[in-house]
Amino acid sequence: MEIFLQQIVNGLVVGSVYALVALGYTMVYGILGLINFAHGDLVMVGALTALQTMMFLMGVAPGMSPIAMLTLSLLVAIPVCMLLAFTMERLAYRPLRNAPRLAPLITAIGVSFLLQTLAMIIWGRNYHTFPQLISTTPVQPIEGVFITPIQITIVIVSALMMAGLVLLVTKTKLGRAMRATAENHRVAALMGVDTNMIIALTFVIGAALAAVAGVMFASNYGIAHYGMGFMPGLKAFTAAVLGGIGNLGGAMLGGIVLGLVESFGAGYIEHLTFGFLNSSYQDIFAFIILGLVLIFRPTGLLGERVSDRA
């Protein structure tokens, strides 16, 4: 029973990070029908920029309180990612908006590798220790179940950000414009929506979420390096597909479900396969789920879109 509860906790924590990243995928896909492979690498850029800022701050003001330091580094990481996403959209994706379907996808992969390589040049190939500014001493709300304060923070921050995003999309004028653009570019443009602007903003908002997710992800594991964004990126995409791509609620649900499946899978696979497979197979669950969803329910859990559109 303790193991079961523990896996739920782990799953929720990982899942909420996936959900945040998945939102970025799903928003861009909803509007452009593009899988932005480079989104996962924004997570990495966010984490590494924050790390750099923390290093700087520790040098300049060693006595600074951890919370202030974390906030400041987020305030640096978020704009950096936003700017990067804006540039990316402007230079790589906008010229290809009417190109044949495979061109933007291959470009996105290219952008992803470009970001990874740049990060490798700037920060080197090594794994960096990420300062864990929020305490990692676990508390035990129930005997045998460990939760660290940082995990609690992750879940709360993600929930807040998701709520904020939903409000933004459903209640504001900007959100309405985004939904209109997703529905139909041309008609939205005729109604006076600056669609180019809206598309750029979608990328930028997604990037902000990715930056936060990156900082949380790195704080949770205590490491950061140039390739860290790829796997979470893929899994977040899986989460987006699982929930129904183009659907915000779906992305959140998908993220949480994927996180839970993954942690349960990793926890129990050894018993289920009689010790033949162990927890190092954790990464395959996301892909298996992805395959199953696409085969049996291509619209995802909550989606209405048809997967056939390419």
Add this chain to the structure above:
Amino acid sequence: MNELALAVPWLGKRNPQAARWLVIAIAIGAPLVAMMFGRTWVRVLDFALLYILLALGLNLVVGFAGLLDLGYIAFYAVGAYTAAFLASPHFDLHMPIWIVLPLAAFFAAMAGITLGFPVLRLRGDYLAIVTLGFGEIVRIFMNNLNYPINITNGPQGINALDPIVLFGWDLSRNVQVTEELAINSLFLYYYFFLACVIGSIIFIQRLQISRVGRAWAAMRDDELAAKAIGINTRNMKLLAFSLGATFGGVSGVLFGTFQGFVSPESFSLMESIAVLTMVVFGGMGNIAGAIVGAIM
């Protein structure tokens, strides 16, 4: 062999015959020239030939049939690991290349069908993502199947694969012609690979203008219309996957035996993308393009 002639466009249009001979002369003479700059360059040429094979195979799937496959390297891995299981001290099996090659091709084709079946209904980006996931799954398995039973030897990979022996000729040994003159084994591999590549080019060219090739082209351009004129798109897709995979498997065997060891590291996503880049770079659906792309 018209495609060959077109690889040198400035000559190919005016005098295809001359262009053809030029390409053949370059292909045969290249390692001799490369040798002047050192042995590593001959090695590079050998690898370039392997990449040509891979690019040709992927071109079948992506270029001809229009199915974007991001996990192509998995078939390459299947081929290389089959060679490693059947012809190395790892399981103490030492089968000749004539058994390894068809078996590897068969396993790779099976892997292709295994991947092909579930993704039949998918198109475009979804297909790309699922194939990518498939590639990763294969790599994760190779990386971890050393416990509890050691099958793949984990991240360390398998060492000391048997070299290719053709009719009693060991390709990994230098051939002593006279006392002083020896032909380096890299050359032997080069010409063997070259023969494979030329065989594949001829095969693919015939395929392209065959019923199957035309059906693929129709399917790529408009799946609905292709169905309407009576093409069995399901079988055609599976055929594209399995044939493409066969090429991957064969080049995997050649790669494994040439390099002498296989490890999961050689089969990362990066490699899949590199091969895809070659295909895209040379122009999708174009044989000469795939070759030029691979050499670059």
